[in-house]
Amino acid sequence: MAETALASPPVEAQPALPTGFKKWIIVITAITAAIVELIDISIVNVGLNDIAGNLGVTIEDVSWVVTAYAIANVIVIPMTGFLQRYFGRKNYYIGSIVLFALASYGCGLATNLPMLVLFRFLQGVGGGALLSTSQGLIYDAFPLSQRPTAAAIFGAGIVLGPTLGPTLGGYIIDNYHWSWMFYINVPIGLLATYLSYTFIDKKADELNIDRGSIRIDTLGIALLAIGVGSLQYVLERGEADDWFDSLAIRYLTAATIITVPLFIWWELRGTNEPVVDLRVLKNRNLTLGAILITIVGYGLFTSVLLFPLFAQRIVGLTATQTGLLLIPGGFVTLPMFAISGRLLAKGVSPRNIAIAGYIAFGTFCFIMSTYNMDATNSYFIWALIIRGIGLALVNVPLINQSVSTLEPRQLPTGIAIVNMMRQLGGAFGVAITNTYVTQRSAVHRGDLVSHLQPGDPLLTDRLNAISQGLMSRGINAFEAMSGAYRNLDLIIQKQALMLSYLDTFRLAGLFFVVSFPLLFLLKSKKMSAEAAKAAADAAH
Structure with a gap:
């Protein structure tokens, strides 16, 4: 900049x-x-x-x-x-x-x-x-x-x-x-x-x-776009394309390795007008806050992507039913947002409020990792309410702490970095989630199939029950038994997919657990009136 x-x-x-x-x-x-x-x-x-x-x-x-x-x-x-x-x-x-x-x-x-x-x-x-x-x-x-x-x-x-x-x-x-x-x-x-x-x-x-006096860091923007885009493609397509067996994955991995460090060097040393002034990351609160905001973005976007898939593909809800389940959590978030602001205005430590929000997010991930195909709507609603509380408590206080120790002239860049990292965390979360679900689904399918032994009485009874059900609909015995095996395969696929979703929620929760101690390293400082005004102006 x-x-x-x-x-x-x-x-x-x-x-x-x-x-x-x-x-x-x-x-x-x-x-x-x-x-x-x-x-x-x-x-x-x-x-x-x-x-x-x-x-x-x-x-x-x-x-x-x-x-x-x-x-x-x-x-x-x-x-x-x-x-x-x-x-x-x-x-x-x-x-x-x-x-x-x-x-x-x-x-x-x-x-x-x-x-x-x-x-x-x-x-x-x-x-x-x-x-x-x-x-x-x-x-x-x-x-x-x-x-x-x-x-x-x-x-x-x-x-x-x-x-x-x-x-x-x-x-x-x-x-x-x-x-x-x-x-x-x-x-x-x-x-x-x-x-x-x-x-x-x-x-x-x-x-x-x-306009002649305004210069745009075109090289910095290009390096940022190439680096982020290449990394995103590698994360998104790596599992489906067998990782480094794919020529595109190898090329784009190389592009990421080259452009990201080059972007950092260019923004720090190569230009006097960087598009992202990375020098402000010398501030400890901003660096820690950017990391934590990235984790929050990862958790938020992962849940926004994963919950609808879980509700529709595993529980069997319609798209409308899935959307309606999100409403209670959203409306709980509105008053909690106001409460968070009041607590800040009364001098409550932003770090303590952010800690409470962080714990709520982690709790949501843990609850979602315990569900199964028999989960009722009320289970989802309570989990999403906890998620909404975490969303309200963590965002504003964490952003406040991230920029509270910056000089007023550094606030525009600091706020831009925090916003960018939240979005980037969300983008990476989507890619990591899809890759992890695919990988874990294959692992769970292998584990489930390994327990199906020929001659097992439970397996035989299950196949016979499915076959008899199909025969009662007029299907002959041979086709009914083939259909029973196909139905059993679909059941295994669905079970493996459900277990992979639970694993992915656990992974998101693990990110929150591992990064939780960073909250205590934040300096707890209330922004001055001058800095608060500058932050409000810089937010746009």
């Missing part, structure tokens, strides 16, 4: 704060755009089975629909500050809405997986800007004394988006074609474009932009 971007900006005359109808139109427009962006992170999860079946690909392949969106977010988030300064915030915001809407339309039209993944990536490019820029617009609609109100409104949107996503996606999957999960963004995008153009004013620094 440019050095000039890190310095305290000069005080400029700004337009008066919006009031009345105009103020709330801006707030509603911004929060709607942010919610839509967050909905699209999770809306496809309950529809992965339908999309995979319609496009003729596997669940592991179609997970790229989720991963492409997340990686685009990761790349765009640290670039948002540059792009706002270059194009002007209003122009960049409107352009991002238009890109998001057009890419959503392209996703709905997609007839094959590569086309869908491409448009999801472009959708993620536009969506990454919507989240951070919307936050800035909401903050700017309120005076400094009412920033807690602005934070609460935006926080509610952050919680509401992931809650509505699976529910809305489930309803669409059960009643319409999956493409409508994307088409619904088009009219919302058109309305948001009109309202933004009509009601959002340009700030003083947008009126006379000197």
